[in-house]
Amino acid sequence: MALDILLNHRSIRKYKDKKIDGDLLQRIFDAGCRASTTGNMQVYSIINTSDIKIKQKLAPAHFNQPMALHAPNVVTFCADFNRFNKWCRLNNAEPGYDNFLSFITAAIDALLVAQNVCVAAEAEGLGICYIGTTTYNADKIIEVLNLPKGVVPITTVTIGWPDEMPKQTERLPLEAIVHEDIYSDYSEADIKRLYKEKETLEVNTQFVKENAKETLAQVFTDVRYKKADNEHFSEGLLKVLKDQGFM
Amino acid sequence: MALDILLNHRSIRKYKDKKIDGDLLQRIFDAGCRASTTGNMQVYSIINTSDIKIKQKLAPAHFNQPMALHAPNVVTFCADFNRFNKWCRLNNAEPGYDNFLSFITAAIDALLVAQNVCVAAEAEGLGICYIGTTTYNADKIIEVLNLPKGVVPITTVTIGWPDEMPKQTERLPLEAIVHEDIYSDYSEADIKRLYKEKETLEVNTQFVKENAKETLAQVFTDVRYKKADNEHFSEGLLKVLKDQGFM
Numbered sequence: 001m002a003l004d005i006l007l008n009h010r011s012i013r014k015y016k017d018k019k020i021d022g023d024l025l026q027r028i029f030d031a032g033c034r035a036s037t038t039g040n041m042q043v044y045s046i047i048n049t050s051d052i053k054i055k056q057k058l059a060p061a062h063f064n065q066p067m068a069l070h071a072p073n074v075v076t077f078c079a080d081f082n083r084f085n086k087w088c089r090l091n092n093a094e095p096g097y098d099n100f101l102s103f104i105t106a107a108i109d110a111l112l113v114a115q116n117v118c119v120a121a122e123a124e125g126l127g128i129c130y131i132g133t134t135t136y137n138a139d140k141i142i143e144v145l146n147l148p149k150g151v152v153p154i155t156t157v158t159i160g161w162p163d164e165m166p167k168q169t170e171r172l173p174l175e176a177i178v179h180e181d182i183y184s185d186y187s188e189a190d191i192k193r194l195y196k197e198k199e200t201l202e203v204n205t206q207f208v209k210e211n212a213k214e215t216l217a218q219v220f221t222d223v224r225y226k227k228a229d230n231e232h233f234s235e236g237l238l239k240v241l242k243d244q245g246f247m
Numbered sequence: 248m249a250l251d252i253l254l255n256h257r258s259i260r261k262y263k264d265k266k267i268d269g270d271l272l273q274r275i276f277d278a279g280c281r282a283s284t285t286g287n288m289q290v291y292s293i294i295n296t297s298d299i300k301i302k303q304k305l306a307p308a309h310f311n312q313p314m315a316l317h318a319p320n321v322v323t324f325c326a327d328f329n330r331f332n333k334w335c336r337l338n339n340a341e342p343g344y345d346n347f348l349s350f351i352t353a354a355i356d357a358l359l360v361a362q363n364v365c366v367a368a369e370a371e372g373l374g375i376c377y378i379g380t381t382t383y384n385a386d387k388i389i390e391v392l393n394l395p396k397g398v399v400p401i402t403t404v405t406i407g408w409p410d411e412m413p414k415q416t417e418r419l420p421l422e423a424i425v426h427e428d429i430y431s432d433y434s435e436a437d438i439k440r441l442y443k444e445k446e447t448l449e450v451n452t453q454f455v456k457e458n459a460k461e462t463l464a465q466v467f468t469d470v471r472y473k474k475a476d477n478e479h480f481s482e483g484l485l486k487v488l489k490d491q492g493f494m
Contacts, residue, residue, distance in 0.1 A: 002249040002252045002366060002367070002369075002370035003274065003275075003278045003367055003370050003371070005249045006278040006279070006281050006282075006363055006366065006367055007277070007278050007281055008281075009281045009282070009283070011283060026421060027250065028250075029421055029424070029425050030254070030421055031250045031253040031254050032253070033418050033419075033421065033424055034253050034254055034255075034256045034415075034418070035253075035256070035362060036256070036258060036365070036375075036376075036377040038379045039379070039467065039471055039472060040416050040417070040418075041467065041472075042418065042419055042423075042424065044424070045424055045425075045426060045430065046424055046425045046426065047425075047426045047428070047429065047430055048425055048426065048427055048428070049428050049429070050427075050428065051428045054428045054429060078430075082432070082433075083423065083433055083438070083441075084467075086433055086435075086438050087438050087442050087464055088464040088467065088468055090435060090438055090439065090464075091461075091462035091463065091464035091465065092461060092462055092464070092465065093462055093464035093465040093467065093468040093469065094468055094474070095468055095474075096468060096472070096473060096474020096475070096477050096478070097472070097474075097477065099474075099477050099478050099481040100481040100484060100485055101382060101383070101477045101478075101480045101481040101484055102472075102477055102481075104354075104382050104484065105379070105382070107351075107354070108358055108379075108382075108401070108402060111355055111358040111359060111362070112358060112361070112362045112377075114359070115282060115358070115359045115362035115363060115366075116253055116362060116366070118283070119249060119253065119362075119363070119366055120249070120250055120253055122249075123249030123250050124250070128283075129283075130283040130359075132285045132286070132352070132355075135348060135351050135352070135355075136348070144429070145429045145430050146429045146430045146432075147430050148430065148432050151430065154355070155355060168281075169287050170287070171280050171281070171287075171289065172280075172289055174273060174276055174277055174280065176289075176330065177276070177280055177289065177291070177292055177293055178276050178292075178293045178294075178295055179292060179293070179294045179295065180295055180297075181294070181295070181296050181297065181298045181301045182294065182296070182301060182391070182392045182393045183292065183294055183325075183392050183393045183394050183395065183398065185329070185393075185395050186329075186330055186333055188333075188337060191330070191333050191334050191337055192337065194330075195334050214338075214339060215338035215339055215340055216338065217334055217335040217337075217338035217339070217340035218338065218339065218340040220286065220288065220331075220335065220340065221335055221340040221341055221342055221343060222340065224286055225286060225288075225343070225344070225349075226343060227341070227342075227343020227344075227346075228343070230343050230344065230346050230348045230349055231343070231346050231348075233348045234346040234347040234348040234349075237347060237348055237351065238347055
């Protein structure tokens, strides 16, 4: 049942040394591309990298996370107006997609396809892991993957046959996420109640200790997702949008 | 089989006059929230609007598309750092997420959940349709849904029991979308070949006639997604990012 596939998701970072059959990948990409797309423009591209030489070149952009190298397939999902713009120009139509809204439109398209590809892969018994570094080092990825103007990488997924079955990570209770009718902002008491289980999980208290921090939140703000890094990568990403013709 | 659910997707714009059971919706949102999320931060919120008065206020932001009013549930997916920031501040941690990268991170989170929710809904026999206007009129949606600083609506999905079974829309051949190892840019001949089937489909030649245009591409550039509109909405969206604290 499809809901079970979604409910059983865990990120798989260790893969068997076994290729993914080409036909299977095609079926997965095919199912992925049935995702909704703005005006049926399909303003996205999928770069399916399995060549070890290209993976080696890509790996530094992903901070050399082992899975970026050892997964049989490293799949980069891109916002792509290049193809659509070329089609317009060949058809006596002047494209007006060199702006921020068009980038967001294409990024949305690419991300819906990415998630569909992940669901399809998991339905076929494969394991997947998103790599969040794609937007940090988009400039380097553009260089390695030879992405022309109009194309911006937005996320990357490693895919392969699972060689681990990690525990699922926790999620906040649904009442923390879902608002009825309009947004109801959180009081201090709400926040404390909604994050309590997360904070007290052993895996998380352990994480705080390992990082020598006082609170779990500090692990995020001071170690994992720091303001200075976020600002540095924001600047880089905005420059990429400009260079690729979206600003 | 899950692949079939993906392969059978079509956007459903007409719904039966029948509520969605609350337990069913919870199951769907629960499955949706198993989607991958950056560092397990879950920087998104889901606004589930079923109150007709709120739907009526929202509808103009969606250009009064009938489904935005008649779907039993209009679900707005938001990039949300508000909750996370509050949690940080309550835990002696100074959040550094008032920047563009953090907005993109949260938008990616929200979109993966949105697509998972859509797959889950379709697996349960419901019909869904994405509304692309969310990023056009984010300011109006923020007002109606009472979204605080740190929250930006990124996409909207209408959900309900299907009252139509439209034909599937066409997709480009997979070779138009998937690149092996690195991006291979398109020659004129490639573009002509890859778009030929799309251009010659009766539904599309009809569309060109109805719009009194020469080519299908012109329907996009001159009627559906015009440069002036894109630039106008780009400005609006960038202002929203600034106002909501992401620039």
